[in-house]
Every structure is written in structure tokens, then in C-alpha cells.
Amino acid sequence: MNGGTVKTGVALPRGIMKEFEELTRVLGYRSRSKAFQDAVQLFITTHRWVGLGGHVVGCVVIVYDHEEHGVEDRLTDIQHRFLSVISAAMHIHLTSTYCMLVIALKGDVSMIKNLYNELSSVKGVKYLQPVFSLIPNT
Numbered sequence: 001m002n003g004g005t006v007k008t009g010v011a012l013p014r015g016i017m018k019e020f021e022e023l024t025r026v027l028g029y030r031s032r033s034k035a036f037q038d039a040v041q042l043f044i045t046t047h048r049w050v051g052l053g054g055h056v057v058g059c060v061v062i063v064y065d066h067e068e069h070g071v072e073d074r075l076t077d078i079q080h081r082f083l084s085v086i087s088a089a090m091h092i093h094l095t096s097t098y099c100m101l102v103i104a105l106k107g108d109v110s111m112i113k114n115l116y117n118e119l120s121s122v123k124g125v126k127y128l129q130p131v132f133s134l135i136p137n138t
Helices: 014-026 032-051 071-081 109-120
Strands: 055-065 086-093 098-108 125-134
Touching (some): 014 032, 032 109, 032 125, 055 071, 055 109, 109 125
Antiparallel strands (some): 086 098
């Protein structure tokens, strides 16, 4: 241990490492360690809401293959079961194959976790990105 840091090793598939190193170079990182630190910090920030209690506000961005049989119906059915925490939803056509769904959410974190878990299990969903924050006390 040196200066409050911990040295660790990580095994990654070659393709992911190649892409990581390319992005590290493009973004101007002078150190692979600093890029890994930023990546881990982003992971923590992105998923911190999972351990929260109370009410949160935020959104989930979903990219999905609309040609996957039943994916749009499944996503719509899930949304209808969670109307109590969904404030709005926006559908965006990305390509002839892919669409993006942005769902704005506000409410009890346990309900939102359930919604997130159901959305992430839908076959045809390629990417799911949450962004949440605690609702400040007023």
C-alpha cells in the first residue's frame, strides 16, 4: 500500500482491454491507473442508488433492438405496472433496428429497483443506464 492507494490486478477480455486503452489514449489519460480509477468511480456513482432507501429521482435510458420479437410490448407492459413511479417516457428512433427509451422516474427506491430489474431482464435490451439521486429534503 502506498499513499492511501491499493494496487490490484484485473483480468479483462482482450477486446475490452483494447477498447479501454484506445479510449484512454483518445481522452488524453497519461496513466492507465487514472483511467481505471475514473472508470471505477463512475461505476460506483452510477450504481450507488441501489443501496439507498427512501425516494429517488432520475431516469433510465434503454437502448433496444425493436426487431426482437415482443420487446416493445414487454417494455410497455412493465411500464404500465410501475405507473406510480414513472413520470414520463420518451421513445426515440435511432436506426432502422435500434430504438432508445428514456423513462423519467420519481418515487420509492425499492419500487424503482424492481422496475429496473424487470427492464434489464427483457430480451432485446442491449443497454440500460440508470441515473438517480436522492430527493433532497425541503
